Amino acid sequence: MNILVTGGAGYIGSHFVKAAIGAGHRPVVLDNLSTGHRWAVLAEDFYDADLADGAKLKDILSKERIEAVVHFAANAYVGESIENPTKYFNNNYVNTLKLLDAMLECGVRTLIFSSTCAVYGIPGSIPITEDEPKKPINPYGLTKHFIEETLKWYESAYGLNCIALRYFNAAGADPGLDTGEMHDPETHLIPLVLEAAAGRREFIEIFGADYDTPDGTCVRDYIHVSDLAVAHLLALDYLMTAGKSGTFNLGGNRGHSVREVIDVARSVTSSDIPVRQGQRRPGDPPVLVSDSTHARQTLGWEPGYEDISVIVGHAWQWMKKAGEMGL
Ligand code: UDP
Numbered sequence: 001m002n003i004l005v006t007g008g009a010g011y012i013g014s015h016f017v018k019a020a021i022g023a024g025h026r027p028v029v030l031d032n033l034s035t036g037h038r039w040a041v042l043a044e045d046f047y048d049a050d051l052a053d054g055a056k057l058k059d060i061l062s063k064e065r066i067e068a069v070v071h072f073a074a075n076a077y078v079g080e081s082i083e084n085p086t087k088y089f090n091n092n093y094v095n096t097l098k099l100l101d102a103m104l105e106c107g108v109r110t111l112i113f114s115s116t117c118a119v120y121g122i123p124g125s126i127p128i129t130e131d132e133p134k135k136p137i138n139p140y141g142l143t144k145h146f147i148e149e150t151l152k153w154y155e156s157a158y159g160l161n162c163i164a165l166r167y168f169n170a171a172g173a174d175p176g177l178d179t180g181e182m183h184d185p186e187t188h189l190i191p192l193v194l195e196a197a198a199g200r201r202e203f204i205e206i207f208g209a210d211y212d213t214p215d216g217t218c219v220r221d222y223i224h225v226s227d228l229a230v231a232h233l234l235a236l237d238y239l240m241t242a243g244k245s246g247t248f249n250l251g252g253n254r255g256h257s258v259r260e261v262i263d264v265a266r267s268v269t270s271s272d273i274p275v276r277q278g279q280r281r282p283g284d285p286p287v288l289v290s291d292s293t294h295a296r297q298t299l300g301w302e303p304g305y306e307d308i309s310v311i312v313g314h315a316w317q318w319m320k321k322a323g324e325m326g327l
Contacts, residue, residue, distance in 0.1 A: 001236070002026050002065050004108075006051060006099065007072030008043060009036025012114065012170055012228055014179040016070060017042045019229040028064045030057075031073065039327065040179050051095035057102035068110035068240075069103060070232055071096065074143075077187060078118065078283055081140035092143035097150070104158050111151070111162040112235050117221075117249070117288055119145045119166060126255075127291035130166070130247050138283050148247065161245050163235040168221040168251030168290045170228055172311040173318030180318030181225070182327060190222070190312060193262055194319050197269035204273060206258050208280030211287075217258035219287040221251040224305035224314070234299040248299065251290025256308050268312045 003020060007013040008029030013036070020027045021042065028045040045064065049056045051073055060066070074092045075081070081088040103111065118141030119134045136142040147164075154160040171190045173180030181191055189204075196204045209216040231250050238244070256264075266273050295301045305311055 001067045002028060003236075004028050004030060004061065004064065004066045004069045005043070005072065006030050006069065007036060007074065007114075009033060009038065009040045010072055011181050011183070012167070012225055013072035014040040014042055015174055015225045015229040016072070016232050018174060018178055019226070019233055023233050028060065028066065030060060035075070035183065037182060037327075040182075042178060051099055054098045054102055057099060058106055061102055061106040061108055066106070066108055068112070068236060069099070069108060070112040070236070071099060072114045074114065076140060078138045078140050079187070079281075081138050082283065085139040088139045088143050092140070093146050096147050100150075100154055100160065104154075104160065109158070109160045110236070110239055111160060112232050112239070113147060113151065113162055113164045115144045115148055115164040115166045115247070116141060117166050117168045117251070117290065119148065122285045123288070126287050127253060127289045128249065129291045130249055130294055151245070155245050161239055161243060163239050163245060164247045165228075165231060165235060166247065166249050167228060168223050168249070168288060170225045171222040172224040172226065172305060172314040174226055175305075175314055177318055177321045180322060181315065182322060189220075189258060189261055190265070190315050191319065193265045193273060194269065194312070194316055196273045197265055197271040197316070198319065198323075202274060203276045204262060205276045205278040207278055207284060209277050210280070213257060213286055215257050215259045218284055219255035219257050219289065221253070221255050221289045222261070222308060222311055223250060223252050224303060224311050227303035227305055231295060231299065231301045234301050238299050246298070248295040249290040249292045250295055250301070251292050252303060252306055253290055253292055255287060255289040261308070261312070264309050264312050265316075268309055268316050
């Protein structure tokens, strides 16, 4: 299939592009490189373009004979979304409408959409199923929720089929080390812990150790980015064959605390990682753990890298390789 991959120069998008090529598809990447990287574009076909440019979108969709769209492009910093909500409402929501409208004009009615567990806000029960009430507590999660809701109306009115995938904590790197995580600024726990292991930062700060969790630190469900990538291919197959829209959690169905992650990183890197205990970070729910049974049963998704030490190990190998490449 010819697949338009928006945000294909980003972290999860570039892993999807690799998986899609491996499965025999032809991904066409569209990315404005505002947070993505040219080196992360693994597809032959690349457009340095912005979703805001509706005319360009239509041009690409028709010229490249696009049959499906996998839409990763978005801003994804929770803290930034609280400080600068207009950026998120425009880039994530308004620009997604432009994409949807361009798709409809060009007759493309198959979409895989990157959503997030941030749509749940502070969940009432753990593990979180797809039926959990959607009460996002930051503009980032709200934009994803708006899009999910919008898509329901686009399906009933225009026949646009979509699968929304709600990611838990994407982590790790391509086991072949063709791509990996690189954010500027980096805010995610695992790369920051590894930077401390590499001596590139003095210590890792634990954001709150007084939560009502077994060791007082927040618990998250880390899922390997290559497993996320495969889930998109399965979702695409499902959408093309069953023709049914749907929403799926993608996580590991288990949680790891911040302290556990640091301990795993110590053993993976054989480094003594200095830690400082800091204040809670605003907007952090204490525990986010998925129930991803729906994706496993309906899509046949089976994550291959469930062990947190394997996930951290791949991230570590990638960090070393990126350093050697001067990235
Ligand atoms: N965290 C931390 N120190 C850091 C970065 C993150 O203690 O320097 C914690 C954060 O509070 C959260 C967990 O690590 O409980 C995962 O945070 P991350 O930003 O990686 O992902 P999020 O769950 O916010 O999407």
